[in-house]
Amino acid sequence: MGERTIIPFGPQHPVLPEPLHLDLILEDEKVVGAVPSIGFVHRGLEKLVEKRDFHEMVYVIERVCGICSFIHGQGYCQTVEGLMGIEIPERAKYLRTIWAELSRVHSHILWLGLMADAYGFESLFMHCWRVREKVLDIFEETTGGRVIFSVCRVGGVWKDIDNDTLKRIVTVLKDVEKEIKELSDVFIKDYTVQKRTRGVGVLTYQEAIDLGAVGPTLRGSGVPMDMRKLGYAAYGELDFEPIVEKDGDCYARTLVRVREVFQSLDLIYQAVNKIPDGEIATKVRGNPPAGEFISRLEQPRGQVIYYAKGNGTKYLDRFRVRTPTFANIAPLLKMLPGSDLADVPILALTIDPCISCTER
Amino acid sequence: MGFNVIGKTIMKSLFGKPATAMYPIVKNEFYPNTRGRIENDITLCNYCGLCGRRCPAGAIEVSKPEKKWEIDRTRCIVCNFCVQVCARNALSTERHYTTPMTDKSKRITTLYGEKEEPVKEKVQENA
Amino acid sequence: MTGQTFKPVTAAEIVEKTKQYAKDGYRLIQIHCTKTPQEMFIIYTFEKIDLSCENLKMDVQVGDTVPSISGVFFGAVLYENEIHDLYGVNFSDLAVDFKGTFYETSVKQAFAQTGADNKE
Numbered sequence: 001m002g003e004r005t006i007i008p009f010g011p012q013h014p015v016l017p018e019p020l021h022l023d024l025i026l027e028d029e030k031v032v033g034a035v036p037s038i039g040f041v042h043r044g045l046e047k048l049v050e051k052r053d054f055h056e057m058v059y060v061i062e063r064v065c066g067i068c069s070f071i072h073g074q075g076y077c078q079t080v081e082g083l084m085g086i087e088i089p090e091r092a093k094y095l096r097t098i099w100a101e102l103s104r105v106h107s108h109i110l111w112l113g114l115m116a117d118a119y120g121f122e123s124l125f126m127h128c129w130r131v132r133e134k135v136l137d138i139f140e141e142t143t144g145g146r147v148i149f150s151v152c153r154v155g156g157v158w159k160d161i162d163n164d165t166l167k168r169i170v171t172v173l174k175d176v177e178k179e180i181k182e183l184s185d186v187f188i189k190d191y192t193v194q195k196r197t198r199g200v201g202v203l204t205y206q207e208a209i210d211l212g213a214v215g216p217t218l219r220g221s222g223v224p225m226d227m228r229k230l231g232y233a234a235y236g237e238l239d240f241e242p243i244v245e246k247d248g249d250c251y252a253r254t255l256v257r258v259r260e261v262f263q264s265l266d267l268i269y270q271a272v273n274k275i276p277d278g279e280i281a282t283k284v285r286g287n288p289p290a291g292e293f294i295s296r297l298e299q300p301r302g303q304v305i306y307y308a309k310g311n312g313t314k315y316l317d318r319f320r321v322r323t324p325t326f327a328n329i330a331p332l333l334k335m336l337p338g339s340d341l342a343d344v345p346i347l348a349l350t351i352d353p354c355i356s357c358t359e360r
Numbered sequence: 361m362g363f364n365v366i367g368k369t370i371m372k373s374l375f376g377k378p379a380t381a382m383y384p385i386v387k388n389e390f391y392p393n394t395r396g397r398i399e400n401d402i403t404l405c406n407y408c409g410l411c412g413r414r415c416p417a418g419a420i421e422v423s424k425p426e427k428k429w430e431i432d433r434t435r436c437i438v439c440n441f442c443v444q445v446c447a448r449n450a451l452s453t454e455r456h457y458t459t460p461m462t463d464k465s466k467r468i469t470t471l472y473g474e475k476e477e478p479v480k481e482k483v484q485e486n487a
Numbered sequence: 488m489t490g491q492t493f494k495p496v497t498a499a500e501i502v503e504k505t506k507q508y509a510k511d512g513y514r515l516i517q518i519h520c521t522k523t524p525q526e527m528f529i530i531y532t533f534e535k536i537d538l539s540c541e542n543l544k545m546d547v548q549v550g551d552t553v554p555s556i557s558g559v560f561f562g563a564v565l566y567e568n569e570i571h572d573l574y575g576v577n578f579s580d581l582a583v584d585f586k587g588t589f590y591e592t593s594v595k596q597a598f599a600q601t602g603a604d605n606k607e
Contacts, residue, residue: 039590056416059439130379144395150439212562305517322517330562
């Protein structure tokens with residue numbers, strides 16, 4: 001047994017733009033333990049719900065995270081709609097699904113780029129982000145924003161996408177699909193990549209469940225849990241199966257994300273074919289009644305939980321967001337011991353950490 | 361097969377158009393939907409102050425007696441909510457973003473309504 | 488949507504109940520605290536692999552000491568430290584105790600003050 005050293009990792013680290021701090025306990029080059037600390041960007045957005053009425057709060061909740069901003073808005077609206085017992089029009093449900101899946105596509109491509117950057121594939125990183133730009137252009141064209149869309153509202157959505165635009169989106173996405181297919185071969189087949197990711201940071205099936213892992217981290221360990229299977233928005237009418245990989249290592253988690261890009265694109269094609277005509281929003285009357293509501297959604301990073309408590313006024317008593325990264329920190333602590341110091345950045349990346357999300 | 365893919369990519373990179381734009385020379389084209397900044401058509405505004413009260417960021421200030429409508433461009437998050445709540449459709453979202461500023465005093469845009477209008481309104485109300 | 492029922496639970500039986508859930512194949516997905524001018528409670532949410540979920544609701548007060556369930560589900564550590572820092576509820580037998588340094592807010596127990604009196 002060697003001498004133990006403690007190496008601080010983060011909050012500023014080249015591989016992560018996010019302020020995650022880990023105290024790594026090392027024995028020679030092997031990590032034997034890790035203590036996380038977060039709280040560098042705590043903003044207390046949840047508390048703001050007491051000062052902003054429930055219509056305005058959508059725009060605050062969207063700003064919890066830049067990458068999954070649409071699904072935060074959707075989740076908030078869905079929770080408040082559940083609390084008030086509002087049924088939104090079918091077209092709005094499909095539009096939300098399309099935007100949510102586009103978010104997943106651009107989030108996963110972004111992550112693939114960051115992953116490539118983490119093991120030193122700079123030009124692959126550039127290519128991933130070049131492809132992602134096409135998805136962002138679709139967002140700007142349809143919602144008006146590249147990152148923050150402000151298109152969800154309690155009772156539906158603000159903007160409609162006409163059917164011609166939807167068809168054009170599909171042709172753009174077919175292009176994206178072709179390019180991602182070429183790029184994904186590097187992640188799946190490249191020898192160097194496999195050397196860095198195979199067998200690193202293994203999370204077993206039982207550990208993933210017990211530690212509360214969510215999203216691709218959970219599905220990479222062979223657990224077929226996907227909140228979209230709850231059938232919220234239009235997911236109940238679309239045909240898909242959760243993507244599962246057995247190994248539970250970094251390679252499996254990468255593979256899950258690569259395959260989810262194609263799954264999301266397929267879901268968008270399905271939704272575009274099935275989208276009905278009609279209204280995009282219902283009128284919302286009155287305030288949220290006294291009561292509580294919990295809803296669970298699937299974000300690119302995993303399951304997200306919203307809890308809302310109303311009191312009959314236009315201000316909610318409490319709104320709680322449990323973001324996916326918060327749940328994935330405990331599995332990360334389990335994965336770290338036993339790996340090399342050089343693998344820590346890649347391990348931290350495979351849970352797709354979003355610390356600003358986590359601390360809200 | 362792998363060689364074909366990389367060969368194609370190299371050819372595209374060498375002879376194709378770059379993916380980025382030469383920014384100061386080529387200006388970015390915005391979409392009609394792009395939310396750049398909030399503009400107010402002051403002739404339509406009746407200074408009800410609804411936009412200011414509903415603004416999630418507290419960026420808009422309206423004063424009825426002074427006929428003043430004021431927006432803090434650096435506070436505004438361009439969420440479009442004021443445009444949607446405006447009863448007289450005076451507010452709109454302009455496609456172009458606020459130009460960057462070096463001086464903080466330029467962040468506030470103030471618009472004043474015409475002085476004659478209150479007289480007209482009063483006449484109408486009396487009549 | 489399922490999982491909208493909140494079963495009451497007391498601080499004394501929370502660890503036992505959690506063990507029971509663990510035995511039944513549930514896993515912990517979140518803990519959060521809510522404080523309104525009238526009441527204050529902690530909600531534990533458990534989820535099964537078939538996506539069904541259940542909630543436990545425990546009444547607490549600022550300054551109370553509640554047994555930690557981090558011995559059963561390690562992931563609870565983060566939620567419990569969060570509640571300790573933001574609401575001032577103490578947890579006994581925490582697996583990793585940050586001792587109030589998890590969120591370093593300028594106002595201690597920032598979320599324990601309810602906003603009823605400082606509304607705009």
